[in-house]
Amino acid sequence: DVKVTQSSRYLVKRTGEKVFLECVQDMDHENMFWYRQDPGLGLRLIYFSYDVKMKEKGDIPEGYSVSREKKERFSLILESASTNQTSMYLCASSAPLYSNQPQHFGDGTRLSIL
């Protein structure tokens, strides 16, 4: 089975802090994704990576950056956390797009910015 592991289930940080969310997958997937999920707004893509050191902006990249130094690990960085970044953050991974294989998600990190 595919396993996508997010480093924390719950995290509380203060405004202005630099926050790191880590994600590891064990299926040698090329693609990795960071989404946030908010009530009434659904799932929104923040960033996408299709290879080591490669990234593409999603729909809402402002205030975030990402790092992919190794194939299995994809990090999301909140450069200076703000209260409007309080959300559920979801990491996903998948095989190449042409394979029609699904994205697999981690359990999520519920982040609260105070």
Add this chain to the structure above:
Amino acid sequence: DAKTTQPTSMDCAEGRAANLPCNHSTISGNEYVYWYRQIHSQGPQYIIHGLKNNETNEMASLIITEDRKSSTLILPHATLRDTAVYYCIVRARSNDYKLSFGAGTTVTVRA
């Protein structure tokens, strides 16, 4: 992506089959049907997907009509742990990397 329509909610008795419908009347030839579910406070869980043939795995069966305009996800023996929001998505595989979920169907399995 083609739009999907699902019922807002449904109840199911524990141990009985749960049949979840999804309408995707504007689906195009290269779009697959995917099903995910999300249990409260957890990440979405992939269930099954298919193009035009019926599919079965250890979790569920997917029945796609011959015209591909609708599909049904079948949970053969629902348990209380199957209570979740179920999402039906249609996507082309080519360059479509962004997932988006609609409102889904809230399934409540009752003892």
